[in-house]
Amino acid sequence: MLYGGLVQRSSSRDERRFLLDEYQQIGLKFVEPRVAEKIKSIRPEAYWTTNKTVQEFLNAAEDHLDFTVAELWNLIYAPALYYHDIAEEEKAGESSFIEEDKPKLKEMLMMVKIGAEFLSQFPDEREALRIKQLQFLLKSFKAVLPSQIVSEYQAIIEKYK
């Protein structure tokens, strides 16, 4: 979230790029190497949207914090958190990306797919509860999300419920 603010308030493209690279390094520090390698294929501007979700923040209240599981859910939730209010944030001057740098829908879909692909490979005793959380998010945000993102969420729910 800190890097979310630093990037959104940054005054130059060079500074943004520098901060985006730093954010990726920090975000992947405790993530399982195979997953981290796959995530590195995501353009930093799109990966940056995971700063909105910070599942580590919520999962820290659990008995065991698994940074890889948290990161997989960060990838899944990031598009929802980005799209649901990006228009408002742009109006409020809280987004400094120029048009060509903005996260693209196909990149967002790729993030969700990567998260979904690895979920089954990492044991998570709270998986059923997290699926319920995703169902709740979908119910709340469905109207403001791109239809392709909604379809990806529905596929995850169907696969893991």
Add this chain to the structure above:
Amino acid sequence: MIKINSKVDDFFDNTNMVINPEEMMAKRQDIKDVLESMGSVGQVGSLLAEKTSHPEGGV
């Protein structure tokens, strides 16, 4: 004044709500320092961080 409908990320990215942006940039490598510089809002983050052991040990 803090808006009732503020979101947590507004304290980091809303130009009207970020208290000390230069300090946040300068201290970004140490989140504990950043939280301390954010006053009462940062205290909430610090208390949450104390709830779980960090993978490298400590908070």
